Structures are given as structure tokens and as C-alpha cells.
Amino acid sequence: MSEIDxxxxxxxxxxxxxxxxxxxxxxGHISVRIPGTDRFLVNGHPVSRAEVTADDxxxxxxxxxxxxxxxxxxSELPMHSRTYRVREDVxxxxxxxxxxxxxxxxADRPLIPASNPGALFGPGPLPVYQDPALxxxxxxxxxxxxxxxxxxxxxxxxxxxxxxxxxxxxxxxxCIDLEESAARLYYASLLGPVRFYTEDELQRVAKGRRHxxxxxxxxxxxxxxxxxxxxxxxx
Numbered sequence: 001m002s003e004i005d006x007x008x009x010x011x012x013x014x015x016x017x018x019x020x021x022x023x024x025x026x027x028g029h030i031s032v033r034i035p036g037t038d039r040f041l042v043n044g045h046p047v048s049r050a051e052v053t054a055d056d057x058x059x060x061x062x063x064x065x066x067x068x069x070x071x072x073x074x075s076e077l078p079m080h081s082r083t084y085r086v087r088e089d090v091x092x093x094x095x096x097x098x099x100x101x102x103x104x105x106x107a108d109r110p111l112i113p114a115s116n117p118g119a120l121f122g123p124g125p126l127p128v129y130q131d132p133a134l135x136x137x138x139x140x141x142x143x144x145x146x147x148x149x150x151x152x153x154x155x156x157x158x159x160x161x162x163x164x165x166x167x168x169x170x171x172x173x174x175c176i177d178l179e180e181s182a183a184r185l186y187y188a189s190l191l192g193p194v195r196f197y198t199e200d201e202l203q204r205v206a207k208g209r210r211h212x213x214x215x216x217x218x219x220x221x222x223x224x225x226x227x228x229x230x231x232x233x234x235x
Contacts, residue, residue, distance in 0.1 A: 027076075064138070112185075
């Protein structure tokens with residue numbers, strides 16, 4: 001199996017696992033940069049996120065044009081292509097429809113770390129892209145990329161989020177941590193004032209949370225869960 005074939009299989013696997021974790025639904029997508037090239041891979045449209053295979057992955061160029069693949073590109077591809085343009089450090093981009101993150105944005109509640117999963121994203125609050133419209137144009141994609149800035153994630157108000165990372169595994173783990181952080185913050189707020197992490201606490205927790213063995217542990221855990229649920233066959 002070639003490096004690109006392996007990358008396609010891993011991307012399909014990540015897409016199914018994001019669906020299993022209920023972070024994408026009938027929409028949502030994840031892309032990855034092909035190392036050493038100016039090409040990228042993304043799950044094709046309109047294939048169900050629950051059954052994407054390596055054969056369903058589409059290749060696109062920096063202009064967001066399809067280069068190879070039998071399916072169409074996602075309609076919101078500009079948030080991927082325009083982010084890659086300005087973030088050379090980013091190797092993977094995910095667009096989620098994560099329920100608890102959206103709920104907080106609907107109430108204008110800032111997402112600030114108050115539990116360990118949130119420490120992955122720094123001191124907060126996470127940046128928020130305020131326009132709830134779908135990201136169909138390069139201009140909108142540029143606006144999302146500006147909102148994201150140097151952060152690892154940004155909230156799309158009433159819509160979802162964009163999460164970036166240096167690998168598929170890292171980005172997947174960040175997607176899990178983002179939603180878990182939002183859920184814990186929401187439930188804690190029902191009990192009273194939330195005790196947010198101090199700068200010192202955040203730095204000490206983040207040091208361990210951003211450790212690659214922890215990232216791999218999250219990836220491996222969800223791989224096992226998805227496999228036990230019968231969702232990783234025929235990749």
C-alpha cells in the first residue's frame with residue numbers, strides 16, 4: 001500500500017469515527033495535506049460519513065479544485081482550502097457539527113478551559129466566527145481562516161466548528177476534546193459559577209494533554225470502540 005493509499009484509508013477511518021462520536025452527521029468533513037505536495041485529500045460528497053471508504057476520498061488543489069476522485073468536493077471546502085493557504089503548520093482540517101459547542105455559541109457563552117480536555121486549546125476563549133451562513137465562497141473561507149488565526153479551533157456560531165492539527169490523529173483527538181470541554185462547561189454552568197483554570201493550571205495540564213502518547217491513546221480508544229461497533233469494515 002502506498003503512502004497516499006494509507007492516508008486515504010486513515011482519513012476514511014477518521015471520518016467514520018467522527019460520525020460514530022456524533023461530531024459529524026450527514027454533513028461535516030475532514031481533510032489532510034499530502035506530504036511533500038500541494039495537494040490535499042477530503043471525504044467526497046454526497047457519501048455518508050458513516051461508510052466512507054478510501055475509494056471515496058477526493059484529491060483537491062490549493063485553489064479548491066478537484067484533481068482526482070469520483071465524487072464531488074464538499075460544498076464548504078473553502079474553509080479547508082483557505083485555511084491551508086495561511087497556515088503552513090496545519091496538516092489536517094476538520095469541520096464538525098458538534099452539538100454542545102453549538103449550544104454554547106447560541107447562548108453567547110465563551111468556551112474557556114475549565115476541565116482537562118479544554119486545556120488542549122490554550123487559555124481561551126476560543127475565537128468565534130459570527131456569521132451562521134454556510135461557507136461556500138473563498139471570501140467566507142478567508143474570513144473563517146482569519147477568525148481561526150493561530151488557534152487550534154474556532155467556533156462557527158449556530159453551525160459547528162473548525163479544528164486543525166498536525167496530523168489526522170491529532171486533529172481527531174482535538175475534535176473529541178473540544179466537544180467534551182463544551183459539554184462539561186455546559187453542565188457545570190447549570191450548577192452555578194464555573195471555576196476556570198488559572199494560567200498556571202492551564203499550562204501544567206496542557207503540557208500533558210498535548211503529549212503525543214495522549215493523542216495516540218484517544219485515537220486508539222475510539223478505533224477500538226468503532227471496530228467493536230462494526231463500523232470499520234471495508235475501509
